[in-house]
Amino acid sequence: MTATLMESGAVVERTDVRQPGTAAVLRSEWLKLTTVRSTWWTLLATFVLGAGLTVLLCWGNAEWLASPEADESPGSFITWGMMIAQITAVVLGALVVTTEYGTGMIRTTFAAVPARGRVLAAKSLVVVALLFVVGTITALVGYVGGNYFLDREGIGMALEGDVLRAMYGSGLYLAGIGLFTVAVGFLLRHTAGTISIVLALMLILGNMVNLVPGEFGEWLTKLMPGNAGSAISTPVSFNPDLLEPWTGFAVFGLETAALLLLAWVMVRRRDA
Amino acid sequence: MIRAHQLTKRFGDRNAVDGIDFVVEPGRVTGFLGPNGAGKSTTMRMILGLDAPTSGTVSVNGHRYAASPAPLREIGALLDAHAIHPGRSARDHLRWMAASNGIPTTRVGEVLDLVGLDSVAGQRAGRFSLGMGQRLGIAAAMLGDPPVVVLDEPVNGLDPEGIRWVRTFARQLADEGRTVFISSHLMSEMALMADHLLVIGRGSILADCSMTEFMTDHAASYVRLKAPALGDVANLLSGRGLDVTRVDDEVRVGGLDAASIGDLLFSRGLALHELTLVRSSLEDAFMALTADSVEYHATSASEGAAR
Ligand SMILES: Nc1ncnc2c1ncn2[C@@H]1O[C@H](COP(=O)(O)OP(=O)(O)OP(=O)(O)O)[C@@H](O)[C@H]1O
Ligand SMILES: [Mg+2]
Numbered sequence: 001m002t003a004t005l006m007e008s009g010a011v012v013e014r015t016d017v018r019q020p021g022t023a024a025v026l027r028s029e030w031l032k033l034t035t036v037r038s039t040w041w042t043l044l045a046t047f048v049l050g051a052g053l054t055v056l057l058c059w060g061n062a063e064w065l066a067s068p069e070a071d072e073s074p075g076s077f078i079t080w081g082m083m084i085a086q087i088t089a090v091v092l093g094a095l096v097v098t099t100e101y102g103t104g105m106i107r108t109t110f111a112a113v114p115a116r117g118r119v120l121a122a123k124s125l126v127v128v129a130l131l132f133v134v135g136t137i138t139a140l141v142g143y144v145g146g147n148y149f150l151d152r153e154g155i156g157m158a159l160e161g162d163v164l165r166a167m168y169g170s171g172l173y174l175a176g177i178g179l180f181t182v183a184v185g186f187l188l189r190h191t192a193g194t195i196s197i198v199l200a201l202m203l204i205l206g207n208m209v210n211l212v213p214g215e216f217g218e219w220l221t222k223l224m225p226g227n228a229g230s231a232i233s234t235p236v237s238f239n240p241d242l243l244e245p246w247t248g249f250a251v252f253g254l255e256t257a258a259l260l261l262l263a264w265v266m267v268r269r270r271d272a
Numbered sequence: 273m274i275r276a277h278q279l280t281k282r283f284g285d286r287n288a289v290d291g292i293d294f295v296v297e298p299g300r301v302t303g304f305l306g307p308n309g310a311g312k313s314t315t316m317r318m319i320l321g322l323d324a325p326t327s328g329t330v331s332v333n334g335h336r337y338a339a340s341p342a343p344l345r346e347i348g349a350l351l352d353a354h355a356i357h358p359g360r361s362a363r364d365h366l367r368w369m370a371a372s373n374g375i376p377t378t379r380v381g382e383v384l385d386l387v388g389l390d391s392v393a394g395q396r397a398g399r400f401s402l403g404m405g406q407r408l409g410i411a412a413a414m415l416g417d418p419p420v421v422v423l424d425e426p427v428n429g430l431d432p433e434g435i436r437w438v439r440t441f442a443r444q445l446a447d448e449g450r451t452v453f454i455s456s457h458l459m460s461e462m463a464l465m466a467d468h469l470l471v472i473g474r475g476s477i478l479a480d481c482s483m484t485e486f487m488t489d490h491a492a493s494y495v496r497l498k499a500p501a502l503g504d505v506a507n508l509l510s511g512r513g514l515d516v517t518r519v520d521d522e523v524r525v526g527g528l529d530a531a532s533i534g535d536l537l538f539s540r541g542l543a544l545h546e547l548t549l550v551r552s553s554l555e556d557a558f559m560a561l562t563a564d565s566v567e568y569h570a571t572s573a574s575e576g577a578a579r
Pocket of ligand 1: 283284288306307308309310311312313314315457
């Protein structure tokens with residue numbers, strides 16, 4: 001009997017169906033993100049480091065910055081904490097993806113939503129949205145606190161122009177870092193591996209390529225994702241050789257997009 | 273209904289699942305039985321579209337699972353009870369699953385009730401005992417009220433009460449007309465739970481039959497006897513065309529019942545020290561069946577080496 005049943009063997013492909021819609025998958029990923037404590041701890045760290053260190057640095061350096069010996073701009077200090085807070089964006093981006101691979105829950109996810117590209121898109125979106133909002137708020141609070149001390153020395157900055165751009169620029173940069181890490185997470189599927197690779201790339205390799213001699217080294221430095229992307233998060237960069245803020249961010253965006261595309265191809269091709 | 277056709281999965285140079293054909297019918301519990309590494313989990317992952325078959329096809333309700341409009345309403349699966357975020361509560365775990373397939377949130381409470389986890393639904397899943405984890409996995413499988421339920425070793429590590437619960441639950445699902453596909457490496461467990469058996473060994477189907485068929489076909493019995501003149505006894509019985517094997521200080525006889533054997537020996541004046549009917553258990557039958565497949569593969573491997 002089995003034999004006769006098997007003879008057909010053909011699998012009917014459905015063309016009339018609609019997979020779980022993007023909105024449903026988004027809601028599902030948002031629920032995942034907001035129902036674990038690690039998310040809130042990570043965001044708290046973003047805020048404390050991002051705003052707190054900015055205020056601390058401005059408080060400590062205001063007098064020097066106002067003095068004639070100062071060889072740095074106060075604009076380099078007003079979002080200083082975001083340089084450290086980017087670490088938390090890496091952690092968040094990684095956790096959203098790699099804890100699922102670590103526990104095996106990714107199979108439940110892909111069984112519930114077989115269109116894996118949608119899972120990747122939804123995870124990316126919730127990470128970007130959350131980090132943009134938290135990053136911008138953090139930068140604003142850091143500005144208000146830090147500018148208080150700069151103001152006392154008469155070198156306060158108005159919230160306009162490059163300073164204003166650095167506020168939502170900080171949100172954009174954190175969101176970009178988070179997205180970049182989501183892509184790496186889907187490729188590596190391992191928490192510690194993902195966090196260390198991205199941090200090494202952003203913080204260590206980004207500075208080490210400085211040592212590469214000549215014009216090639218200069219361009220390499222400009223194009224490293226952390227260097228290209230971070231200029232947007234500060235009114236005045238410490239490093240004068242970096243790309244212009246929006247140019248740099250566009251480069252960083254392209255690099256992230258390329259990585260996401262690779263992740264999208266791999267996640268659909270690989271066994272879960 | 274689940275239907276596999278020439279389903280194959282190759283890992284490296286070894287076929288974990290080797291061109292198998294089977295149909296899992298609705299309205300009954302189908303036991304998927306095989307020793308460790310036989311290919312049960314791999315087959316189940318292919319059913320769910322998680323692993324891509326190297327060749328062949330498998331369909332759920334007539335179409336490829338990945339093409340399902342609402343996958344969780346099509347098939348409910350428990351693959352690994354540990355595969356949950358330890359920091360998320362049971363309720364939240366079910367909530368994100370429900371949201372992904374547009375299943376109303378009220379259903380979350382229903383399935384929690386169904387598996388008896390309602391009182392601990394707010395607790396972090398990492399604190400759950402093994403049994404609670406299995407129940408949560410089954411709750412997740414039932415979320416979309418699916419016509420097909422696939423459970424990978426649902427009784428693994430459960431206490432007797434938990435095992436009985438799963439058994440009753442599986443029976444109930446089958447009685448409701450659902451397709452129930454449950455894997456295990458314990459024959460004793462399947463004997464109590466399954467109506468139909470699919471035995472797999474080394475990636476190949478070794479038996480596909482009803483539980484009763486399997487019992488009559490494979491649970492062999494023989495008569496064990498001990499006697500002072502064992503050689504004479506063996507000669508007499510094999511002279512009668514019976515199936516006789518000598519093992520140490522006993523003789524095993526197949527093809528005649530104990531009473532007749534006793535009468536026969538008495539009529540020849542041969543003394544008897546023991547006469548017992550030995551029924552090999554289903555577990556033994558299963559072991560014999562799968563051991564054969566292992567042996568077969570071992571032989572073919574050495575043939576390959578000799579060439
Ligand atoms: N992702 C993988 N990569 C390589 N080999 C694999 C992979 N998954 C399974 N295998 C191999 O395929 C074979 C079948 O494994 P599978 O997990 O399907 O067996 P199983 O019947 O579920 O066993 P168990 O009773 O131990 O759960 C095993 O030899 C296993 O080592
Ligand atoms: Mg298994």
